[in-house]
Amino acid sequence: MMNEKIQQYIPKNTKAELHGNAAVFEVSASEIATVVGDLRNHSHLALKLITATDERKDRGCFKIWYILGVPKENVFIVPFIVLKNTNEFPSIVSVVHEAFEYEKKIRTFFGLTPTDHPDGRPTILHENWPVDVFPLRKDFIWNARPELAHGAYQFEEVKGDGIYEIPVGPIHAGIIEPGHFRFSVAGERIVLLEPRLGFVHKGTEKLFETLSLVEKVRLSEKVSGDSSFSHSLAFCQALEKLGNIVVPKRALYLRVLYAELERLANHFGDIGAIMIDTGFNFGGSHGARLREMIMRIHEGLTGSRFLRGVNVLGGVTKDIGDREKNTLSGNLAKIAKDFSEIIEIAENSVTLLNRLKETGTLSCEIAQDRGVMGVVGKAVGISSDARIDYPYAVYDEALIGEVAIEHDGDVRARFLVRVKEVHASVGIIQNMLRRLPEGPVHASISDISFEKNSFAVSIVEGWRGEIVYFIATDKDGNISRVVPRDPSCVNWPVIGDAGFDNVVPDFPLINKSFNMSYSGNDL
Amino acid sequence: MPIIIWTIQLILIPALSPLGIGLIKNMKAKLQNRQGASIFQPYRDIWKLLHKDEVVSVDASWIFRCAPYIVFGITIVVGASIPLFSSLGQGIISSDMLLVIYTLATGTFFLALAGIDTGSAFGGFGSSREMTISALAEGGFIFSLLTLALTRGTTNLFGISAIPMSLYDQSFLPTLLAFLGFFIVLLAETARFPFDNPATHLELTMIHEAMILEYSGKKLALMEWASANKLLIFTALGANLFFPFALAQSSMMGVVLIGIFAFIFKILVFYAAIAVLESSISKFRFFRLPDLLLISFIFNIIAIGLLNYL
Numbered sequence: 088m089m090n091e092k093i094q095q096y097i098p099k100n101t102k103a104e105l106h107g108n109a110a111v112f113e114v115s116a117s118e119i120a121t122v123v124g125d126l127r128n129h130s131h132l133a134l135k136l137i138t139a140t141d142e143r144k145d146r147g148c149f150k151i152w153y154i155l156g157v158p159k160e161n162v163f164i165v166p167f168i169v170l171k172n173t174n175e176f177p178s179i180v181s182v183v184h185e186a187f188e189y190e191k192k193i194r195t196f197f198g199l200t201p202t203d204h205p206d207g208r209p210t211i212l213h214e215n216w217p218v219d220v221f222p223l224r225k226d227f228i229w230n231a232r233p234e235l236a237h238g239a240y241q242f243e244e245v246k247g248d249g250i251y252e253i254p255v256g257p258i259h260a261g262i263i264e265p266g267h268f269r270f271s272v273a274g275e276r277i278v279l280l281e282p283r284l285g286f287v288h289k290g291t292e293k294l295f296e297t298l299s300l301v302e303k304v305r306l307s308e309k310v311s312g313d314s315s316f317s318h319s320l321a322f323c324q325a326l327e328k329l330g331n332i333v334v335p336k337r338a339l340y341l342r343v344l345y346a347e348l349e350r351l352a353n354h355f356g357d358i359g360a361i362m363i364d365t366g367f368n369f370g371g372s373h374g375a376r377l378r379e380m381i382m383r384i385h386e387g388l389t390g391s392r393f394l395r396g397v398n399v400l401g402g403v404t405k406d407i408g409d410r411e412k413n414t415l416s417g418n419l420a421k422i423a424k425d426f427s428e429i430i431e432i433a434e435n436s437v438t439l440l441n442r443l444k445e446t447g448t449l450s451c452e453i454a455q456d457r458g459v460m461g462v463v464g465k466a467v468g469i470s471s472d473a474r475i476d477y478p479y480a481v482y483d484e485a486l487i488g489e490v491a492i493e494h495d496g497d498v499r500a501r502f503l504v505r506v507k508e509v510h511a512s513v514g515i516i517q518n519m520l521r522r523l524p525e526g527p528v529h530a531s532i533s534d535i536s537f538e539k540n541s542f543a544v545s546i547v548e549g550w551r552g553e554i555v556y557f558i559a560t561d562k563d564g565n566i567s568r569v570v571p572r573d574p575s576c577v578n579w580p581v582i583g584d585a586g587f588d589n590v591v592p593d594f595p596l597i598n599k600s601f602n603m604s605y606s607g608n609d610l
Numbered sequence: 611m612p613i614i615i616w617t618i619q620l621i622l623i624p625a626l627s628p629l630g631i632g633l634i635k636n637m638k639a640k641l642q643n644r645q646g647a648s649i650f651q652p653y654r655d656i657w658k659l660l661h662k663d664e665v666v667s668v669d670a671s672w673i674f675r676c677a678p679y680i681v682f683g684i685t686i687v688v689g690a691s692i693p694l695f696s697s698l699g700q701g702i703i704s705s706d707m708l709l710v711i712y713t714l715a716t717g718t719f720f721l722a723l724a725g726i727d728t729g730s731a732f733g734g735f736g737s738s739r740e741m742t743i744s745a746l747a748e749g750g751f752i753f754s755l756l757t758l759a760l761t762r763g764t765t766n767l768f769g770i771s772a773i774p775m776s777l778y779d780q781s782f783l784p785t786l787l788a789f790l791g792f793f794i795v796l797l798a799e800t801a802r803f804p805f806d807n808p809a810t811h812l813e814l815t816m817i818h819e820a821m822i823l824e825y826s827g828k829k830l831a832l833m834e835w836a837s838a839n840k841l842l843i844f845t846a847l848g849a850n851l852f853f854p855f856a857l858a859q860s861s862m863m864g865v866v867l868i869g870i871f872a873f874i875f876k877i878l879v880f881y882a883a884i885a886v887l888e889s890s891i892s893k894f895r896f897f898r899l900p901d902l903l904l905i906s907f908i909f910n911i912i913a914i915g916l917l918n919y920l
Contacts, residue, residue: 253731253814260811275735275896364815366807366893372642438804438892446895591735592896595812 096130096157096164098122106542107328109154109163116168116177123153124182126164132157133471134458135546135555137189138570139197141225145562149199151176154544154557158476163544170199178204185458188580196223196292211285211609214238222293229293245271245279253591257286264605272591280586280594282579284608291610295569300326300400300535303569307556308395310571311607316349317549318571318607319398321556324479325545326400329537329560337526338402339480344519345394345403346480347512350550352381354505354512355426357602361502362433364596365442370433373425380422384415402529416520423513430506443499447597449585451496457581461552461574462508463601465492466500473548484522485515498600508550539564551575551603573607615696615861618870623689623846626874627838628652630845630881637885638809652838656831664827667728677724678825678832684717685839692843693850695869696858697772707755707765711748714799714843717836718744725821732813736820739896743805743817746903747798750791753910757788758851760917767847771854784913789852791909794902796848800841803887804894804902815893842877849876 093110097103103112114122126132132155139151149170156163170176178201179186190201191210198221209218217236221227250273257265265286271279291310295303307322308315320342327334359374382392389397389405397403407415433439449459451467460471472490474482491507493500537560545556552574561567578601585597632649639646666674691704699705704713718740725737759765761781762773775785798805801818813820822833850857856872858865894902 251731251734253735255731255814260813275739362892364812366803366810366888367891368638368642368889372644376643436890436892438894441898442892442895590896592815594814 092157092160093162093164096126096132106538108161109165109542109544111165111167111542114166114168116170119151119153119166119168120177120179120182122166123155123179123186126155126166127183127185132164133476134183134185135163135544135553136557136570136572137186137193138557138568139193139199139223140559140568141197141223144225147171149174149197151193151199152557153179154555156477156544156546158471161477165542165544174198175200175202177202180204184456185577187457188576195221197221198224208241211288213285213288214240222290227293229290229297240283242269242283243279243281247273249273250278266605268594270591270594275590275592277586277589277591277594280583282582284579284605286609287606288609289606292568292570295571296567300566303566304399305396307571308393308398309606310610311573311575311604312393313353313604314349314549314551314554314573314607316345316394316397317547317554318573319395320346320480321545321547321549321554322558322569322571323398323400324547325543325556325558326537328543328545329541329558330400330535331538332401332530332532332535334402334530335527336481336524337406338528338530340519340523341403341405341407341528342398342480343482343485344407344516344523345389345397346547347516347519348381348385349394350512351509351516352378352385353550354509355381357599358430358502358505358509360599360602361443361498361596362439364599365439367433367436367439367442370429370436370439373429377422377426377429380418384418387411388415399529400535401532402527404529406528407523412520412523416517419513419516423510426509440499442593442596443502444497445495446498446593447585447589447600449496449581451494453581453584454496458577459581460577461549462501462504463578463581464552465490465504467496468492468494471553473546473553477546479545479547481519486518487511487515498596501600537564537566549574551607552578571607571610573604575603575605575608578603579608615698615858615866616690618866619694619699620686620690622694622870623839623842624686624835626877627842628656628835630842630877631838633878634881634885634888635809637882638889641885641889652834656835659831659834660828662827664825664829667730667824670728670824673720673723674727674824675829677720677727678829678836680720681717681724682832682836682839684713685836685843688713688717689839689843689846691767692846693768693771693854693857694846695873696861696866697768697854698858698861699768700766700772702768705767707759707767707770708752710767711751711755714840715744715748717840718799721821721833724825728824730824732816732820732823736817736823739817740821743798743899743903746900747795747906750795750903750906750910751799753907753914754788754792754795755847755851757784757910757913757917760914761785767851771850771857772859774854775852781917784916785852787909787913787916789848791906791913792848792852794906794909796844797884797887798899798903798906800844801837802841802884804891805899807893809888845877845880846873849873849880 101112103110127134135156136154139149142148150167152167154165176199178190190204193199195209195212215235217233220233250271253270256267267283269281270277294306304319308319310318355374356378359371363371385394386392397405449467454467470490470492474487491504493503540562541560543558547554555572557570559568582601586594631652636646636649688710691702722737722740725733758770762770806817825833858869
């Protein structure tokens with residue numbers, strides 16, 4: 088059954104190895120662009136991740152992995168190429184535009200050059216980092232400090248009469264993460280907007296290779312602090328696949344419940360923040376209030392405002408008692424009612440509507456081309472949601488309904504997608520509370536051993552969008568590579584397209600409606 | 611004018627203006643379900659800033675160094691030249707309508723110059739936006755006061771405030787229209803909603819705050835104080851020229867006290883209106899602001915047009 092589903096995506100005369108729900112097969116470097124291009128553009132698979140592994144010690148080669156997902160079927164098609172005695176691989180950007188950032192990242196971190204890639208600049212690593220030190224190679228000594236380099240970063244330049252540049256950041260006025268934005272403007276209109284990130288790079292991927300298993304789970308919670316639960320959930324799920332661990336039913340229900348609570352907290356925060364950025368203070372202060380209520384629920388249930396320390400291999404650490412169940416259900420009903428009233432007032436405010444409508448419009452074409460996902464993707468009408476396309480935990484029983492989509496692609500559409508998702512999340516949580524089965528909340532694990540020479544891919548719909556984890560093990564069953572991919576990595580580059588031709592004072596609002604993670608992007 | 615009234619005139623604006631800012635902030639906080647800081651917090655802020663060292667960019671010229679004194683000085687001079695609680699000042703030359711308008715414009719001019727002086731991108735677009743707004747606001751400002759000058763037959767502001775207005779007066783409708791026009795100018799000139807958000811931390815959206823972003827310490831204290839003064843000056847103009855009641859007509863102690871209390875009451879009403887406005891609507895998109903200022907101008911043109919038929 089599984090084989091038939093997969094077979095149609097695999098080129099003839101190729102034998103695919105099956106690792107869980109991932110079909111892995113080798114493709115020669117010269118054919119990779121055609122294979123991946125066909126899978127994405129003709130078979131309509133979704134590109135999830137392109138990454139590399141350094142296997143010079145075991146096999147004397149680098150490998151580049153192209154991970155594609157089959158929506159609704161919950162299987163992954165993973166072609167890879169082997170680079171022996173060469174540091175170059177063919178760029179597939181001309182066929183699959185989405186590969187742009189992934190290939191840049193492979194060049195910067197592995198020193199493997201994508202030939203014919205249109206952008207030769209490094210990504211994430213600062214210009215003070217030496218250009219010939221590649222931190223994700225296995226022979227890189229992670230705890231030594233490399234010498235300070237003095238490189239320069241060339242921003243794209245717009246020439247012409249009356250064009251001037253506004254450099255903003257990396258340090259901003261609010262308590263937000265650091266990132267630099269370079270505006271080229273004519274009067275107030277944005278002609279070019281180029282984000283330059285990487286200021287919170289902390290070597291997460293390398294740390295995943297060195298820390299102990301328990302610490303790895305804690306590290307995944309810190310990839311992007313506001314998505315602590317979703318990130319650790321994605322990581323734990325991938326490990327559970329590799330270790331063949333069966334998670335008890337009650338734990339799966341609780342995972343859905345906590346994940347939706349996290350979504351609620353962040354959507355409330357964002358909805359409020361969007362309103363406050365337009366100066367609509369009424370809505371702004373209520374958004375902050377509702378978010379705080381959810382954060383206190385988090386703390387009451389788990390002892391952590393950000394749901395940290397909850398996910399472990401094989402389940403969750405915090406159970407919910409009957410009394411807590413009833414209070415939570417009551418509180419949620421109250422919060423949902425408050426929220427509806429606030430949104431009604433906001434929807435009736437002409438001045439607010441005027442600021443949100445037609446601001447920061449992202450075209451559907453660009454969004455599809457760049458593989459944009461999550462709230463931003465749903466706001467242009469891309470109906471993709473990992474909870475439905477790749478059901479995990481018990482989402483197949485959670486009755487989510489339709490993916491919340493809008494079509495205008497402006498700030499208002501992103502605002503409305505969040506509003507719809509809030510209502511859906513409240514429904515899911517109430518549903519989970521009603522149907523919570525009895526039983527243990529984590530599997531009893533005495534000795535964990537992972538599959539040898541294997542791979543696992545796990546997808547979780549965080550509140551921003553799809554969080555993907557790719558984990559590889561070596562010949563002893565040790566974890567040799569962990570690649571977390573936050574939706575921010577994919578969505579950041581299109582902020583320039585959304586900002587184009589808007590006025591400069593509207594940019595903070597556009598950025599807020601995207602609200603992407605700097606930490607999750609910079610890793 | 612008796613020396614006592616003149617002294618009160620001189621210190622009333624700078625003494626009360628920080629309290630006004632504190633009041634607006636506190637009212638806004640209450641309207642938004644927040645506790646809010648004490649209404650005396652702006653005094654503490656100014657006191658704190660006055661005791662701080664400052665950082666001045668090496669690229670700054672004398673304009674950057676002198677602008678705070680000029681801008682602050684102008685608000686003091688204008689504050690002493692407009693009717694606050696009495697109409698006893700018709701002898702003061704600086705209280706002529708045009709003189710007041712253009713002295714204030716000189717302050718704005720130096721503020722904008724100081725914004726571009728250091729060459730920072732934020733100051734640059736702050737000044738550019740400020741000049742766009744104030745150039746468009748100027749027409750509304752002049753014509754709204756001109757309506758009053760025409761009905762009252764004098765361009766001296768104390769003179770205008772000395773003639774009481776009555777509901778049955780033929781000039782009531784033009785005065786009301788002129789007031790609406792003036793109120794829009796007030797919001798634009800004092801950097802309030804829907805023109806500017808005085809509470810924002812987002813540099814890219816700022817107008818007034820972007821111009822003073824490079825200032826710190828004592829000079830920042832002066833700049834902040836000056837903008838508080840300016841807000842009080844504009845509200846005083848609105849309150850006393852368009853609603854000229856309970857102004858002291860003699861220098862008797864009792865009358866003066868009544869005048870001061872009436873002044874404070876009128877100011878409170880204006881500030882409450884601003885606080886409600888800033889809690890209930892969004893800031894406008896930048897390119898819609900000229901429309902609003904044009905509306906102010908049209909109100910005033912209609913007001914003057916009506917006068918011709920009376």
